[in-house]
Amino acid sequence: MTVDSQTRPMRKDAARNRGLLVAAARDVFARRGLEASLDDVARQAGVGVGTAYRHFGNKYDLAAAVMHEVIAGVVADAERACLDPDPWSALVGFLEGMLVLQTTDRGLREVMMGVRDPQSELEVHDQLEKPVSRLLERCREAGALRDDVVMSDVGCVLMMLCQVADVAADHTPDLWRRYLPILLAGLTPDGPPLVGTPLSDEAFRVASASYQTGRVRGARPTDARDRSGEQVAQ
Template structure:
């Protein structure tokens, strides 16, 4: 009999995997990349060895629990690109993404991390393309200020999502304030040059923790 590439998991192993994934979604949503596999094991009610048998690294677990979530964000972005109003499409996506990041710290960290496109190359490329098109389309429509660039989008996401723990109402207040500041207006002050891609990467690296802390090879 030819050897198969992989065997189906036993029922108990499959149940453990599902418990681990469900627990990881909850732990990462609250703690983001600061969460450890020990945290996940404790929340799932299993030994950490069980977690490591299913997911040998935290990177593997991150990829397993966020692939579908990121694909969902990309799908919404593509829907927004089809909006008749370019301004409505851009701002709808920005509001959706900011709220999603605020509700799930792990999703926020993975989407704004340096490894986003390495872990999810197809979704990352599609999202970058759609955001660029959303910005260009709104500029062509004349509703978006001309000095705003697609590279400004992840910086805004980072800034606003950090307000998720602020007093009630503050989050939406400042998100709307930022969006209103993007409107094209004859009295718009000059923003100066936009950050380069490398500069944006540098800023995000200081705001989003790495999946694996440099001090711990185990996580």
């Protein structure tokens, strides 16, 4: 109530709450996906739901803010990559970094694979555009990248691998590494052999099966069970 209202009232608290919320959301979404309730996020953040709405307007905006945080790091990575003397390996490293990130974060995958809000998408895009296109440009100059490759192609490559990572998350989280070379080769003239073991057919079934759990929401009374402590086994 009575704060020194001279400077900028509450700013510090507000910023702190915002941070707590984003951090909590990142954790909760990472574990349970975007379907987690905002109540849970707020609880974990130690603030009221109302606060979440004051800061983010709706659930998706919060997810976007999480994205924003991640993007900040990713942009830094991209900028660092620009300094690498070998732009191609820098690009590859950048992609790998993002995929590793996504591998452990279900919510991030969901956001990455389908952002809804144009605004936040723009933001992401704008922020990444400069460093990434510079990276691509440098690759092209180095003769490592074909001329017809555009930025969104890189985005699509990422999405595709992300989809693989998502499906295989629980059983073969690194499966994307099997397909990355192929896609990269598609951006250059070379075609490398497939490495690593593929999902066995059995694993594929199980992966596919367990994957969607909780995503086709409401499909089963699973919901409740699903939520309690994230159970696995049976």
